Amino acid sequence: MYYIGIDVGGTNLKAGLVDENYQLVATKKTPLHFVSMEQMGETLADMALGLLEENGIERSQVASVGMGFPGSVDNRRGVVIKTVNIPIRFMPVAEIFHRRWDVPVYLGNDADCAALGEYYHYGEKLESLILVTLGTGIGTGIILNGKIQSGCNGFGGEGGHIVIVHGGEQCTCGRKGCWERYASASALVRQTKAAMEANPASAMWQVSGGLEQVDGRTVFAAVRAGDAAAKAVLEQYLDYLVEGLANFINIFQPEVIALGGGVSHGLDEELMATLQSKVLELCFGREAERRTKLVKARLGNDAGIIGAALLGVSG
Numbered sequence: 287m288y289y290i291g292i293d294v295g296g297t298n299l300k301a302g303l304v305d306e307n308y309q310l311v312a313t314k315k316t317p318l319h320f321v322s323m324e325q326m327g328e329t330l331a332d333m334a335l336g337l338l339e340e341n342g343i344e345r346s347q348v349a350s351v352g353m354g355f356p357g358s359v360d361n362r363r364g365v366v367i368k369t370v371n372i373p374i375r376f377m378p379v380a381e382i383f384h385r386r387w388d389v390p391v392y393l394g395n396d397a398d399c400a401a402l403g404e405y406y407h408y409g410e411k412l413e414s415l416i417l418v419t420l421g422t423g424i425g426t427g428i429i430l431n432g433k434i435q436s437g438c439n440g441f442g443g444e445g446g447h448i449v450i451v452h453g454g455e456q457c458t459c460g461r462k463g464c465w466e467r468y469a470s471a472s473a474l475v476r477q478t479k480a481a482m483e484a485n486p487a488s489a490m491w492q493v494s495g496g497l498e499q500v501d502g503r504t505v506f507a508a509v510r511a512g513d514a515a516a517k518a519v520l521e522q523y524l525d526y527l528v529e530g531l532a533n534f535i536n537i538f539q540p541e542v543i544a545l546g547g548g549v550s551h552g553l554d555e556e557l558m559a560t561l562q563s564k565v566l567e568l569c570f571g572r573e574a575e576r577r578t579k580l581v582k583a584r585l586g587n588d589a590g591i592i593g594a595a596l597l598g599v600s601g
């Protein structure tokens with residue numbers, strides 16, 4: 287049997303065929319030109335059926351189709367409630383899809399799907415994993431006892447918006463001091479630029495090529511070059527990062543927290559070990575024998591497709 291996963295992004299739809307060993311065996315991509323919810327439902331059905339045709343697979347060989355949306359979903363009713371970047375409000379996607387193909391359809395949030403993908407690909411059987419994606423914001427996907435935790439209305443599990451600095455920086459969500467204002471990739475870029483302006487002699491200027499070229503890698507490269515100002519930026523950034531991670535551990539104590547997104551590429555083994563010990567210092571259960579393990583995410587860009595497909599396995 288196979289599982290189909292569709293990762294719905296703001297600009298592209300990516301579909302994939304996942305086999306019984308949870309491996310991605312074929313993919314298909316198409317640009318998203320949103321006209322109406324009706325038309326989009328049709329496009330999703332075209333994607334899934336096209337994937338079967340291209341790979342010579344019968345409908346009867348597919349156990350389920352899962353879809354990950356950038357927003358909140360009501361999986362039980364098969365409805366996408368609201369998405370960011372695509373004007374979807376209360377879209378009955380399962381109903382539209384079923385006009386073309388009556389296969390079990392599962393819906394999930396994209397960050398949750400990515401977490402589910404990482405959970406099934408961890409390499410050993412886990413009960414709990416939290417994926418923290420450090421990108422433009424901070425996305426979090428919480429898997430406990432093999433199930434996605436997204437709250438009573440699908441808007442839960444938004445770990446980027448836990449406050450770590452009371453009255454701190456203004457966040458897009460309306461609160462001040464949210465974790466993602468301090469520990470996302472965008473936050474690291476802002477912190478890097480501020481440190482460069484304060485330190486005209488810093489190696490961050492040479493490494494980046496100028497303020498406009500600063501990205502999430504700048505500070506890591508400058509630290510490797512021995513730059514003191516960069517070291518201070520990274521140290522402070524890691525402190526912000528561990529505040530949020532420790533909050534998660536104190537509440538859920540997952541077996542594993544996987545770090546993904548652009549910033550995670552800069553975290554080498556030594557920095558991961560530093561993070562692990564910094565987090566431990568802040569955790570309530572620090573004397574316990576079993577502790578939450580911090581790892582880097584493994585699936586990269588395919589996590590969303592694989593996780594969407596595995597919504598059917600998780601149930």
Ligand SMILES: [Zn+2]
Pocket residue numbers: 446447448457458459460461464
């Ligand atoms: Zn916020």
